[in-house]
Amino acid sequence: MIEVGSPAPDFTANAYFPAENRVGKLSLHDFKGKWVILTFHPGDFTFVCATDLEAFQAYYDKFKANNAEVLAVSTDSVYSHKVWVETSPRVKGVKFPLVDDINKQISTAYGFLNTATGMTRRGTVIIDPDGIVQYISVFNDRLGKDVPHIYNAFINLKYLYEHPPTPTEFDIVSANKGEGHQVLHIRIPDSIGKL
Secondary structure, eight states, X not given: OOOTTSBOOOXXXXXXXXXXXXXEEEEGGXXXXXXXXXXXXXXXXXXXXXXXXXXXXXHHHHHHHTTEEEEEXXXXXXXXXXXXXXXXXXXXXXXXXXXXXXXXXXXXXXXXXXXXXXXXXXXXXXXXXXXXEEEEEEEOTTSOOOHHHHHHHHHHHHHHHHSOOOSSEEEEEOTTOOSSOOEEEEETTTTTTOO
């Protein structure tokens, strides 16, 4: 499993680009300088997965407006991705790329491959513009993603990225803060014992 703070494993794969109705190559390093939200789902034509992609599409413009790209990854082929977009009432509005991981290399590199099923585990990875992993979640396949939470985590991570710490001063985002975060400025040693 990858860790927060580690470089995101690079990959090159086929992808279906629904907005352009085309199949092409995509590499993670193509997005250097942008945030990348990798949303892993177990399989096309499954029930929870369709709701995940629909939920990400509802926030897609907000991600894009904040210099982020969403990439959906599963162990399905681009052909499966294309037909899923064309036939699923929930997925037909998706505009972000659907990445082909039929050889399971991406899922394996990220630690998301379920070896018992051969499918990708349900989860999310947020990668910063420097290619460093900043957020990881993996959970029960029957539990859909809380995309408002993921978006808020991304916005708060973006703020922290844009306000780097020094050894004695740094900002933190307190718990339960969504978009429009409440930032607390910490100064060492003055702030110790005051929260």
